[in-house]
Amino acid sequence: MSLQPTSPSRPGLRLGRRVIHQLRAALERDTGLQAASYLQEAGFAGGEELYTEFAAWLRASRGVEQPPDLDAEYLSAALSEFFAESGWGALSAQALGPAVLALDAAEWAEAVDEGQGEFPSCHLTCGLLADFFGRLSEGLVAVMEVECRSRGDARCRFLAGAPETLSTLYERMAQGSSYAGALGLSSGPSAG
Numbered sequence: 001m002s003l004q005p006t007s008p009s010r011p012g013l014r015l016g017r018r019v020i021h022q023l024r025a026a027l028e029r030d031t032g033l034q035a036a037s038y039l040q041e042a043g044f045a046g047g048e049e050l051y052t053e054f055a056a057w058l059r060a061s062r063g064v065e066q067p068p069d070l071d072a073e074y075l076s077a078a079l080s081e082f083f084a085e086s087g088w089g090a091l092s093a094q095a096l097g098p099a100v101l102a103l104d105a106a107e108w109a110e111a112v113d114e115g116q117g118e119f120p121s122c123h124l125t126c127g128l129l130a131d132f133f134g135r136l137s138e139g140l141v142a143v144m145e146v147e148c149r150s151r152g153d154a155r156c157r158f159l160a161g162a163p164e165t166l167s168t169l170y171e172r173m174a175q176g177s178s179y180a181g182a183l184g185l186s187s188g189p190s191a192g
Contacts, residue, residue: 014087016110020124024110031116039123040130049133050086054132054163057082069135079103088125096183100161100169103129103143111149120148122156133160142166 027035051067056062063077070078076093083091090109096102104112110122126143134141144166147157159166159179172182 001051013170020110023123024124036121040127043124043127043129044131046128047135050128051085051135054082054136057085064138068138072100096159096185099165099185100159101133102159105156105157106149106154108149111156117148117151119151120145120153120156121150122148122158125156126158127159129160142171146173 013133024035024039027038031038036144048051056077058067058070061081062070062074062157064070067140080090082091083089083105087108089105091103091105091108094104108114108122108125122145126145130141130143133143140163142163142165143158143160145156145158147153148154159169169179169182174180
């Protein structure tokens, strides 16, 4: 999903936060739990365009020809700047062990400020980031939101990893574990 023009001759589509929030509210009202699946599917469909824009942005701003060529040391800074400039909000990345990447955003476009949700609800983002990071890693990636400003958390935190890894993590969480506990992390500020 494009929030910034892709080129002067082919501008990208701009959608404001209110559009995303209203879409989610309408889907939740009319479809209940199915809303999450619909939003994830829509987000996944936007991943290719977002990745293409990231590739062009990297060439123009960093001189990196292809996103997989970006040194992992600079990934978090590049993601933060790109997503902030795109209107989504700054997004930092850090490894949580060898198999999971945490993506954190203190001000994320899909999150609503009321903080009254029961569950993490940036479903569009989960689909978008899954496709985006799948292209970046040249493999299959699943994304799960474990903290969300929409339910009152201080940030939105998305975990990205292989589908099998996140499936196991989800199962452990469904049995009552925190995500930090399920990953074997301490519950310090960066883990939980």
